[in-house]
Amino acid sequence: MVITTATATIDLSALVDNFTKIKSLAPESKVLAVLKANAYGHGLERIARSLPQADAFGVARIDEALALRADGIVKPIVLLEGFFEPQNLPVLAVNNLQTIVHNEQQLNAICNAQLDRPLKVWLKIDTGMHRLGIDARDFPRYYQQLSQSKNIQQPIILMSHLGCADDNNNADTDNQVRLFEQTIAGTNNECSLANSAAIINYPESHYQWIRPGLLLYGVSPLPEENETITVNPVMTLQSSVIAIRHISAGETVGYGATWKSDKATKIGVIAIGYGDGYPRHAENGTPILLNGRRVPLVGRVSMDMITVELGINSMDKVGDVATLWGNGLAVEEIARYSTTIPYELLCNITRRVQMTLK
Incomplete structure (x- = not known):
């Protein structure tokens, strides 16, 4: 008799298969694979090493990004909450980490910093979720300052986050997409809007970058009755x-x-x-x-x-x-x-x- 205690078996072939299915839904988009929270409990470094097909990785905190770099991951890594203190900026520069900018404090810190090399920045616009992001009315000022700063690698990437994309008939999502389009009109930057649910439900939100998280790990982000894609549990x-x-x-x-x-x-x-x-x-x-x-x-x-x-x-x-x-x-x-x-x-x-x- 063999007794085993609690064990989580990670199926990396399922992960790769899920990535392929996601990519088939947005073949023209690059993929920022979301690995925050220890890759949703699946093992941060393990999952990153198993996704060489990804164009970039997204994490929430700087320690996650540094753990990936220490493990030899060289792909672009994006801090999805941005940096928390001005003292973080030299660390980002040395480790070639990209950051989201979503508030005035981050804008001022990054524009006023003394850096050895410019940083790649994703400017986050609040289009209605009201969590992180600049007010759409402030976009021209942020865009101009970031575009003119010697500390910023050009061009910047523009993004927002959808709050109700799991509902494929939700006016709030339509309104968010519309506001995003209106806000960025006249620019020619790469954009990112689609999380896992939007990748499935809102093809018009795919733009140049998609950001799958839960879907990568074989879990549907949609209500059971609305599932339209089969992914495998990792x-x-x-x-x-x-x-x-x-x-x-x-x-x-x-x-x-x-x-x-x-x-x-x-x-x-x-x-x-x-x-x-x-x-x-x-x-x-x-x-x-x-x-x-x-x-x-x-x-x-x-x-x-x-x-x-x-x-x-x-x-x-x-x-x-x-x-x-x-x-x-x-x-x-x-x-x-x-x-x-x-x-x-x-x-x-x-x-x-x-x-x-x-």
């Missing part, structure tokens, strides 16, 4: 059954006695819990794949264990491997049972989960 999360218990009708399972059996049955205990990143708020009935069938989660998720109902006549045994999400069980479904989104589940995988490559 991560499959599994663990072993470590105990099987017989319980009688009326007996409860787990903390708080939140689940009571209405019949005699068997309970399987699986070595995974919220300490590994499995969602604590997964509801009773959340499916787990075991020996070719779906069995329901019963009782509260513990730090290190979950319990599932196997059925009185089940033949499962200690050591059998259960799939929590991945091949055969979409992480999107687990997210719905946990009242969250797939992004959170993938990013919450903890350090104690073993990572293996397929």
Whole structure:
């Protein structure tokens, strides 16, 4: 009998296949592959090395970019939140890192800096999401200052971010695209607007650069009823059954006695819990794949264990491997049972989960 603890298997061939499918949707666009949050939990350096086809990589923080450079990644790397302090600018220049500019402080810092070499800049315009980005009315001033600065490598790239692209019939997205077009009218710069959902739903937003994130990792960014592309899960999360218990009708399972059996049955205990990143708020009935069938989660998720109902006549045994999400069980479904989104589940995988490559 071999007992394995929580293990996330990363299928790099699925990653490459997903990239190819994404590229087929926007064949004329370059690809900025989004690797923030440890490549959505899949391993930052590992994923970067496996995507030589990408034209650039996007990360959220400077330490992620430096980790890629330390690993020998030489492709362009873009800081999607920009730099946080003027002291970061020489580091960006030395390491050939590109940055987004989205506020006045960044504009002033980059134009006034003393740099040995100019930086490549992406100017982010707020077209309606109201998170990061300059007001569209301020675009001419920012564009002029960045275009005339000796610290800026020309030409700059123009971008925005869509807030409702997962809905293929949303007026807000149409309005954002229209405002972006109006704002950049008269320029001839490369542009970027499309995230994973927009790559599928809004071809008119592809421009010269697309920015796939979730879609790369084999997770649809669209509601289940609107899925139009099939991608393959890159991560499959599994663990072993470590105990099987017989319980009688009326007996409860787990903390708080939140689940009571209405019949005699068997309970399987699986070595995974919220300490590994499995969602604590997964509801009773959340499916787990075991020996070719779906069995329901019963009782509260513990730090290190979950319990599932196997059925009185089940033949499962200690050591059998259960799939929590991945091949055969979409992480999107687990997210719905946990009242969250797939992004959170993938990013919450903890350090104690073993990572293996397929």
